[in-house]
Amino acid sequence: MSFKVIVDWDLCQDHGQCAFAAPEVFHIGDDGTMVVLVEEPDEALRSKVEDAADVCPVQAIRIQG
Amino acid sequence: MGGQRVLVVGAGLAGLRAAEGLRAHGYTGDITVVGDEAWAPYNRPPLSKEALHGDLAHEKLAFRVRSNAADVTWRHGVAATHADLAARLVRFDDGEVMGYDALVAATGVRARRLQIPGPPQTAAARRHVIRTLDDAVGLRAGLVPGAKVVVLGAGFIGCEVAATATTLGCEVHCVAIDPYPMVRPLGPELAAELQRRHEKHGVTFHLGVGVAEFVGDHHVTDVVLTDGTRLGTDVVVEALGSRCNDEWLDGNGLDLDDGVLTDTALRPVRDGAPVDGVAVVGDLARFPNLRFDDRALRVEHWSIPTDTGRRAGAVLAAYLAGDGYADAVAARWDVLPSFWSDQFDIRLQSYGMPGLADADGIRVLEGDLSDECVVGYHRGDELVGVVGVGMLRVVNGYRDRVGHPVVG
Ligand SMILES: Cc1cc2nc3c(=O)[nH]c(=O)nc-3n(C[C@H](O)[C@H](O)[C@H](O)COP(=O)(O)OP(=O)(O)OC[C@H]3O[C@@H](n4cnc5c(N)ncnc54)[C@H](O)[C@@H]3O)c2cc1C
Numbered sequence: 001m002s003f004k005v006i007v008d009w010d011l012c013q014d015h016g017q018c019a020f021a022a023p024e025v026f027h028i029g030d031d032g033t034m035v036v037l038v039e040e041p042d043e044a045l046r047s048k049v050e051d052a053a054d055v056c057p058v059q060a061i062r063i064q065g
Numbered sequence: 066m067g068g069q070r071v072l073v074v075g076a077g078l079a080g081l082r083a084a085e086g087l088r089a090h091g092y093t094g095d096i097t098v099v100g101d102e103a104w105a106p107y108n109r110p111p112l113s114k115e116a117l118h119g120d121l122a123h124e125k126l127a128f129r130v131r132s133n134a135a136d137v138t139w140r141h142g143v144a145a146t147h148a149d150l151a152a153r154l155v156r157f158d159d160g161e162v163m164g165y166d167a168l169v170a171a172t173g174v175r176a177r178r179l180q181i182p183g184p185p186q187t188a189a190a191r192r193h194v195i196r197t198l199d200d201a202v203g204l205r206a207g208l209v210p211g212a213k214v215v216v217l218g219a220g221f222i223g224c225e226v227a228a229t230a231t232t233l234g235c236e237v238h239c240v241a242i243d244p245y246p247m248v249r250p251l252g253p254e255l256a257a258e259l260q261r262r263h264e265k266h267g268v269t270f271h272l273g274v275g276v277a278e279f280v281g282d283h284h285v286t287d288v289v290l291t292d293g294t295r296l297g298t299d300v301v302v303e304a305l306g307s308r309c310n311d312e313w314l315d316g317n318g319l320d321l322d323d324g325v326l327t328d329t330a331l332r333p334v335r336d337g338a339p340v341d342g343v344a345v346v347g348d349l350a351r352f353p354n355l356r357f358d359d360r361a362l363r364v365e366h367w368s369i370p371t372d373t374g375r376r377a378g379a380v381l382a383a384y385l386a387g388d389g390y391a392d393a394v395a396a397r398w399d400v401l402p403s404f405w406s407d408q409f410d411i412r413l414q415s416y417g418m419p420g421l422a423d424a425d426g427i428r429v430l431e432g433d434l435s436d437e438c439v440v441g442y443h444r445g446d447e448l449v450g451v452v453g454v455g456m457l458r459v460v461n462g463y464r465d466r467v468g469h470p471v472v473g
């Protein structure tokens with residue numbers, strides 16, 4: 001089982017808080033912008049990704065499925 | 066376990082996170098969240114930033130609710146008027162009285178108003194505050210190009226509103242009793258630098274002065290300062306800090322000096338002893354944060370509702386289950402306060418409690434004050450806070466060095 005991570009790139013301001021909550025899935029690259037490492041993470045990561053979505057100041061992260 | 070009820074008073078971020086936290090920790094009984102605003106919980110920081118010159122629609126600002134909390138009962142537009150913690154009852158302004166097995170106090174703060182005679186404290190009289198979506202909608206209507214805007218208070222929210230209004234083409238004056246904008250959390254050097262940047266963008270500051278008078282009958286036409294300066298105005302924004310929404314808890318013997326004093330399990334304290342089955346979360350809570358010391362402080366940062374909501378969920382779920390309560394209460398818990406602010410092209414990111422620093426404990430750690438930098442705030446040898454001006458990746462790297470983390 002997996003689920004889908006959807007980032008609203010119009011909203012995302014590269015705060016990077018998501019990368020602290022779920023480093024397996026969200027990563028801040030050398031240029032300071034955020035990249036999603038795994039678009040459909042394993043179920044085991046759901047709670048961490050939910051934590052990441054919680055702490056995004058602009059609420060740019062959605063979880064589908 | 067059926068038949069239990071958790072009552073959450075205050076339908077903001079902290080109330081939402083507490084409800085989700087209860088579910089995450091296995092509580093399956095009823096959760097009812099009652100709030101006095103008409104809206105489901107929404108994100109406040111954009112109200113002084115991007116949303117103020119963009120989209121102020123509730124659906125754009127509303128928080129995603131975790132699927133585990135889909136069955137929570139929400140009641141909007143109803144205010145708690147009195148809680149009786151001994152009888153476990155809360156009275157509401159629609160006449161209803163609700164009992165509970167556990168109570169979460171999440172009523173946050175409201176904007177402080179200047180108590181100076183003048184036109185009424187309403188948007189129609191052009192006297193604005195900015196705490197709620199309705200406040201922001203009322204303010205936005207006045208922020209038209211060329212409008213003369215007087216912002217009272219030069220804290221983070223005042224400076225954000227000043228920046229946003231300037232960007233929208235308004236002529237902005239910012240008035241504060243402090244010697245520099247944002248000086249209390251940031252210290253004089255960084256504050257003076259940020260003042261210069263605001264001035265470069267066209268904001269005029271009046272510092273070290275107060276307000277003597279609001280002139281006008283139906284609406285404010287001029288603001289007179291204590292040094293005699295008279296500022297003609299179309300829009301006044303009072304950004305003078307906050308007052309806690311704690312009146313509904315009066316009469317229960319709690320310490321309500323500045324929000325509600327709690328222990329590290331977020332239980333309110335009465336006569337030195339914690340009240341079981343009650344948790345205080347978010348802006349309203351004055352709690353000891355062992356990352357720094359055991360002094361209880363209130364922290365009005367966006368990160369706190371999530372941290373305290375989760376903690377309250379864990380403690381109350383164990384309390385209601387009658388299982389593991391002592392362990393949940395005793396669990397080591399600390400939080401790293403995190404705060405950001407956007408003003409013009411400046412992104413400030415703060416971790417920790419810079420306000421705890423010694424007066425001579427503030428030093429630039431990286432970069433250059435006149436450009437991008439990271440400033441460190443020290444209490445003795447301890448790094449109690451860092452603030453990044455830009456340099457997001459660098460300041461993020463300091464997170465683990467701030468205070469003394471007690472949980473991994
Ligand atoms: C304009 C603005 C900009 C901000 N910008 C930032 C920022 O950039 N960075 C940052 O870290 N933080 C920022 N903050 C602070 C952050 O938004 C708050 O810390 C956070 O909203 C606190 O959440 P809360 O749930 O504790 O309180 P609130 O969000 O205030 O929720 C409390 C709710 O309870 C309701 N209520 C009050 N009394 C009663 C009653 N008697 N009965 C029922 N309901 C009641 C209130 O109306 C409100 O809906 C900003 C705040 C504002 C207002």
Ligand code: SF4
Nearest residue numbers: 012013015016018056
């Ligand atoms: S926390 Fe939000 S804004 Fe920041 S990088 Fe992650 S998605 Fe983007």
